[in-house]
Amino acid sequence: xxxxxxxxxxxxxxxxxxxxxxxxxxxxxxxxxxxxxxxxxxxxxxxxxxxxxxxxxxxxxxxxxxxxxxxxxxxxxxxxxxxxxxxxxxxxxxxxxxxxxxxxxxxxxxxxxxxxxxxxxxxxxxxxxxxxxxxxxxxxxxxxxxxxxxxxxxxxxxxxxxxxxxxxxxxxxxxxxxxxxxxxxxxxxxxxxxxxxxxxxxxxxxxxxxxxxxxxxxxxxxxxxxxxxxxxxxxxxxxxxxxxxxxxxxxxxxxxxxxxxxxxxxxxxxxxxxxxxxxxxxxxxxxx
Amino acid sequence: xxxxxxxxxxxxxxxxxxxxxxxxxxxxxxxxxxxxxxxxxxxxxxxxxxxxxxxxxxxxxxxxxxxxxxxxxxxxxxxxxxxxxxxxxxxxxxxxxxxxxxxxxxxxxxxxxxxxxxxxxxxxxxxxxxxxxxxxxxxxxxxxxxxxxxxxxxxxxxxxxxxxxxxxxxxxxxxxxxxxxxxxxxxxxxxxxxxxxxxxxxxxxxxxxxxxxxxxxxxxxxxxxxxxxxxxxxxxxxxxxxxxxxxxxxxxxxxxxxxxxxxxxxxxxxxxxxxxxxxxxxxxxxxxxxxxxxxxxxxxxxxxxxxxxxxx
Ligand SMILES: Cc1ncc(C[n+]2csc(CCOP(=O)(O)OP(=O)(O)O)c2C)c(N)n1
Numbered sequence: 001x002x003x004x005x006x007x008x009x010x011x012x013x014x015x016x017x018x019x020x021x022x023x024x025x026x027x028x029x030x031x032x033x034x035x036x037x038x039x040x041x042x043x044x045x046x047x048x049x050x051x052x053x054x055x056x057x058x059x060x061x062x063x064x065x066x067x068x069x070x071x072x073x074x075x076x077x078x079x080x081x082x083x084x085x086x087x088x089x090x091x092x093x094x095x096x097x098x099x100x101x102x103x104x105x106x107x108x109x110x111x112x113x114x115x116x117x118x119x120x121x122x123x124x125x126x127x128x129x130x131x132x133x134x135x136x137x138x139x140x141x142x143x144x145x146x147x148x149x150x151x152x153x154x155x156x157x158x159x160x161x162x163x164x165x166x167x168x169x170x171x172x173x174x175x176x177x178x179x180x181x182x183x184x185x186x187x188x189x190x191x192x193x194x195x196x197x198x199x200x201x202x203x204x205x206x207x208x209x210x211x212x213x214x215x216x217x218x219x220x221x222x223x224x225x226x227x228x229x230x231x232x233x234x235x236x237x238x239x240x241x242x243x244x245x246x247x248x249x250x251x252x253x254x255x256x257x258x259x260x261x262x263x264x265x266x267x268x269x270x271x272x273x274x275x276x277x278x279x280x281x282x283x284x285x286x287x288x
Numbered sequence: 289x290x291x292x293x294x295x296x297x298x299x300x301x302x303x304x305x306x307x308x309x310x311x312x313x314x315x316x317x318x319x320x321x322x323x324x325x326x327x328x329x330x331x332x333x334x335x336x337x338x339x340x341x342x343x344x345x346x347x348x349x350x351x352x353x354x355x356x357x358x359x360x361x362x363x364x365x366x367x368x369x370x371x372x373x374x375x376x377x378x379x380x381x382x383x384x385x386x387x388x389x390x391x392x393x394x395x396x397x398x399x400x401x402x403x404x405x406x407x408x409x410x411x412x413x414x415x416x417x418x419x420x421x422x423x424x425x426x427x428x429x430x431x432x433x434x435x436x437x438x439x440x441x442x443x444x445x446x447x448x449x450x451x452x453x454x455x456x457x458x459x460x461x462x463x464x465x466x467x468x469x470x471x472x473x474x475x476x477x478x479x480x481x482x483x484x485x486x487x488x489x490x491x492x493x494x495x496x497x498x499x500x501x502x503x504x505x506x507x508x509x510x511x512x513x514x515x516x517x518x519x520x521x522x523x524x525x526x527x528x529x530x531x532x533x534x535x536x537x538x539x540x541x542x543x544x545x546x547x548x549x550x551x552x553x554x555x556x557x558x559x560x561x562x563x564x565x566x567x568x569x570x571x572x573x574x575x576x577x578x579x580x581x582x583x584x585x586x587x588x589x590x591x592x593x594x595x596x597x598x599x600x
Contacts, residue, residue, distance in 0.1 A: 145353020175346035
């Protein structure tokens with residue numbers, strides 16, 4: 001069903017509006033990181049670490065892989081992106097703003113009273129946001145519902161879900177992993193932001209999830225392992241996922257929490273702490 | 289003699305009817321379809337039925353994702369699992385975004401019977417009423433079940449409908465006029481009002497008949513919708529009859545009694561009495577035995593009425 005290409009949707013759905021090259025993606029990724037720092041510093045709270053580790057994957061999707069129309073967020077044929085690790089929402093907001101779902105100037109309203117940019121995503125408030133998230137472990141189930149609807153309606157869109165590695169400790173993630181394979185959802189791809197840290201430390205010490213690749217394989221998934229900060233690998237993995245039939249794909253992306261800001265990298269302190277204005281200044285300088 | 293019918297069978301049959309009318313109806317279950325009767329839908333529309341296995345949390349997320357993609361989703365399990373097991377999922381994936389998901393749960397209350405505490409759903413109404421945007425309905429019989437399920441399909445937004453395991457007395461005829469949020473006055477009366485839902489409605493009617501022979505004229509209201517509550521009918525009952533008894537197969541806290549009392553306290557304070565489950569879990573037993581042990585009986589309602597009428 002999913003390898004069928006519809007004549008009517010050929011023009012509209014088979015290209016990404018932005019189609020950035022790898023150097024352009026790299027340039028964009030620095031800009032997005034600057035947004036993340038500025039937003040969280042301005043808000044005075046938020047989650048820089050997991051936003052910085054995830055942002056390259058999200059950028060690759062919106063600026064190269066996905067078929068979507070920022071001026072028509074409800075377009076029925078759009079590819080869907082679900083940010084299951086909802087605390088990484090500054091990364092998503094930065095990408096949505098840069099792709100013109102809403103003005104870039106709005107980013108600094110993050111977490112403020114009456115802002116459309118809530119601390120964790122709200123699907124009814126923010127253009128382009130598919131799911132209200134923030135309670136970890138729920139996004140894959142939600143994505144399965146969307147992917148099943150695509151099969152029922154004979155639509156070609158893809159569903160992408162970004163999970164945290166700590167989030168893989170949630171039981172619901174594995175309920176969902178079982179069922180996505182059971183329903184043979186080859187129109188669904190998970191990316192795991194494998195930054196090896198969670199809220200209070202290294203995943204290995206808090207609740208080890210290894211061997212991760214073998215677990216997903218045992219659950220019936222096609223698995224790919226990549227460096228989640230190298231765009232050539234990220235793009236190749238998403239392209240490979242599209243070719244896999246009969247089962248869902250998981251991309252285990254090795255990443256660095258706090259990536260791009262020296263004093264945040266692998267520093268769990270910045271999981272859920274905003275940089276001071278002084279720290280933000282230093283970070284922005286590094287990201288120029 | 290009272291005629292009895294199964295509310296869950298009515299649900300299963302109604303799903304088929306809805307499925308024939310609308311291809312966007314999708315049904316989910318969690319390995320209980322033979323009991324919840326969603327297997328009837330599954331037989332006719334296998335491609336639109338998904339058994340999520342023993343994964344209630346996952347089922348709610350999937351339901352929400354389907355609804356976000358334009359489907360009208362019915363998801364079923366036993367009431368205890370469809371509320372307690374997946375509350376966070378209901379909260380964030382369905383209630384907060386106000387998605388078009390209908391949870392129809394069977395085996396509500398203690399009339400599940402022999403399976404015992406783990407299977408008795410006696411907190412579900414409280415939990416669902418605490419979720420903003422959920423419409424919460426407990427039909428009084430099989431006819432009302434059919435009407436409620438059709439109304440849920442036709443009305444955008446989250447619904448919870450609680451049904452029973454045993455067959456229950458038929459109260460309504462096919463021409464029964466059902467409106468979500470609008471209670472039904474089944475018996476006029478001037479001395480006291482009995483407000484009930486689900487299986488307690490039939491018992492309230494019986495109690496009212498007996499009370500009439502003792503000179504107490506009871507109004508009986510089927511408050512099938514807990515949320516949104518028919519405040520107008522409650523205020524009228526308080527003003528016109530001056531005393532209210534609430535009867536429900538649920539714990540005292542957070543169910544119909546609490547909700548009615550809130551309106552009465554605010555708008556028209558009158559003496560009230562409550563027929564419900566006290567602060568404890570029921571055990572194994574036959575449904576009728578458990579109801580008797582807990583005082584959820586015609587006699588229990590009669591006693592509460594006599595008590596409250598004296599306080600007028
Ligand atoms: C159900 C739930 N429990 C706890 C939290 C609090 N919390 C927020 S982020 C986090 C750690 C997440 O770790 P991971 O998925 O690895 O995210 P990352 O390290 O990429 O930020 C926790 C425990 C939550 N949001 N949801």
